[in-house]
Amino acid sequence: xxxxxxxxxxxxxxxxxxxxxxxxxxxxxxxxxxxxxxxxxxxxxxxxxxxxxxxxxxxxxxxxxxxxxxxxxxxxxxxxxxxxxxxxxxxxxxxxxxxxxxxxxxxxxxxxxxxxxxxxxxxxxxxxxxxxxxxxxxxxxxxxxxxxxxxxxxxxxxxxxxxxxxxxxxxxxxxxxxxxxxxxxxxxxxxxxxxxxxxxxxxxxxxxxxxxxxxxxxxxxxxxxxxxxxxxxxxxxxxxxxxxxxxxxxxxxxxxxxxxxxxxxxxxxxxxxxxxxxxxxxxxxxxxxxxxxxxxxxxxxxxxxxxxxxxxxxxxxxxxxxxxxxxxxxxxxxxxxxxxxxxxxxxxxxxxxxxxxxxxxxxxxxxxxxxxxxxxxxxxxxxxxxxxxxxxxxxxxxxxxxxxxxxxxxxxxxxxxxxxxxxxxxxxxxxxxxxxxxxxxxxxxxxxxxxxxxxxxxxxxxxxxxxx
Numbered sequence: 122x123x124x125x126x127x128x129x130x131x132x133x134x135x136x137x138x139x140x141x142x143x144x145x146x147x148x149x150x151x152x153x154x155x156x157x158x159x160x161x162x163x164x165x166x167x168x169x170x171x172x173x174x175x176x177x178x179x180x181x182x183x184x185x186x187x188x189x190x191x192x193x194x195x196x197x198x199x200x201x202x203x204x205x206x207x208x209x210x211x212x213x214x215x216x217x218x219x220x221x222x223x224x225x226x227x228x229x230x231x232x233x234x235x236x237x238x239x240x241x242x243x244x245x246x247x248x249x250x251x252x253x254x255x256x257x258x259x260x261x262x263x264x265x266x267x268x269x270x271x272x273x274x275x276x277x278x279x280x281x282x283x284x285x286x287x288x289x290x291x292x293x294x295x296x297x298x299x300x301x302x303x304x305x306x307x308x309x310x311x312x313x314x315x316x317x318x319x320x321x322x323x324x325x326x327x328x329x330x331x332x333x334x335x336x337x338x339x340x341x342x343x344x345x346x347x348x349x350x351x352x353x354x355x356x357x358x359x360x361x362x363x364x365x366x367x368x369x370x371x372x373x374x375x376x377x378x379x380x381x382x383x384x385x386x387x388x389x390x391x392x393x394x395x396x397x398x399x400x401x402x403x404x405x406x407x408x409x410x411x412x413x414x415x416x417x418x419x420x421x422x423x424x425x426x427x428x429x430x431x432x433x434x435x436x437x438x439x440x441x442x443x444x445x446x447x448x449x450x451x452x453x454x455x456x457x458x459x460x461x462x463x464x465x466x467x468x469x470x471x472x473x474x475x476x477x478x479x480x481x482x483x484x485x486x487x488x489x490x491x492x493x494x495x496x497x498x499x500x501x502x503x504x505x506x507x508x509x510x511x512x513x514x515x516x517x518x519x520x521x522x523x524x525x526x527x528x529x530x531x532x533x534x535x536x537x538x539x540x541x542x543x544x545x546x547x548x549x550x551x552x553x554x555x556x557x558x559x560x561x562x563x564x565x566x567x568x569x570x571x572x573x574x575x576x577x578x579x580x581x582x583x584x585x586x587x588x589x
Contacts, residue, residue: 177210182225226273268299275387300325406508425460457491
């Protein structure tokens with residue numbers, strides 16, 4: 122039995138604690154979400170498109186923003202820098218039969234901005250994709266591929282060379298996740314006490330991770346991974362041989378892995394350490410050239426966790442297990458006792474006011490999405506680590522909107538932070554309203570000394586209304 126809208130509602134209600142924003146069950150509701158916005162939306166920078174034929178006319182999510190200088194003769198002071206945002210979205214008619222997970226994933230697009238606050242969608246996409254105007258669409262060339270039903274953005278890394286790809290000027294790497302039309306039992310993803318037909322199934326939930334490559338950030342080509350489906354990372358199963366699952370860790374200790382139901386929302390960082398820094402963090406934190414942090418649901422307990430993988434070249438990855446789990450029910454804040462998901466990890470840095478330059482420091486900061494069992498809402502949390510492997514939670518940094526009329530009162534998540542030239546830090550995030558509508562907003566760290574606490578962050582005004 123295929124998943125129906127009834128099953129979609131059940132799935133949304135159950136895994137809203139773990140991975141998905143809630144979704145409506147009627148076509149009328151689906152077409153109306155992009156029409157309703159509150160007046161308390163001055164920090165919104167991107168909404169679903171008003172064009173019903175656009176790939177992102179219904180829902181959008183997971184913004185990944187980078188800033189670059191237009192040419193080698195430009196400088197930061199002459200305002201010639203340009204911001205680029207990659208994000209995913211889906212139109213209202215994307216899954217009319219209700220057979221796919223109730224997510225914002227669908228296809229990946231691109232927008233540009235001169236100041237990071239006012240954005241223009243890019244209509245220039247990859248010519249090889251299944252529809253026009255998208256950066257990465259559905260995989261229509263390989264019917265056996267893992268990404269034929271929907272794709273979602275993980276991370277985009279700016280031009281670089283890796284041990285696997287040596288290119289003058291470097292290449293862009295996009296890490297993304299995708300789902301196919303393979304059916305899996307719906308019961309795998311729901312609490313065990315949820316009653317539903319035994320033969321109920323869902324398509325596209327067994328998500329894998331892939332890599333795409335580009336020379337200009339606009340036209341992309343998929344890179345075939347080691348797995349037959351084309352992925353570079355698949356969920357770990359004890360019954361199947363997994364190329365990603367070694368028996369030993371980087372310090373040669375035995376490695377025990379949890380079985381996984383999906384791998385999604387990958388965030389990748391380069392691990393560039395000096396020799397002195399390597400000695401301080403130890404072998405687990407110094408050996409890999411790349412860390413990947415991805416969202417997964419563990420099979421035994423249906424818990425939403427963040428797991429880690431390592432790589433030498435950015436293409437072949439080896440799992441290192443769960444690195445961040447939900448808090449226990451009796452912990453004081455409880456904002457992530459329902460799950461941990463969708464993170465962004467950055468190298469620690471300090472701002473030199475004299476030279477106006479950010480300088481790398483030892484250690485890492487993870488901004489992640491916590492789900493509360495109390496109200497099932499998503500909030501943005503923070504954790505810190507010395508070696509990138511062992512993490513210590515620091516608590517809440519961005520709560521949901523306080524009023525029912527706020528555009529992000531239903532949940533905030535999918536954070537992505539960039540460091541600004543003036544020494545501040547900006548966060549882009551996905552917000553959800555009371556009616557289920559989604560948009561992308563911005564917050565700003567107003568105190569670097571309190572960057573790991575809610576007191577250090579505030580919503581940043583991106584829109585201004587002038588009195589007549």
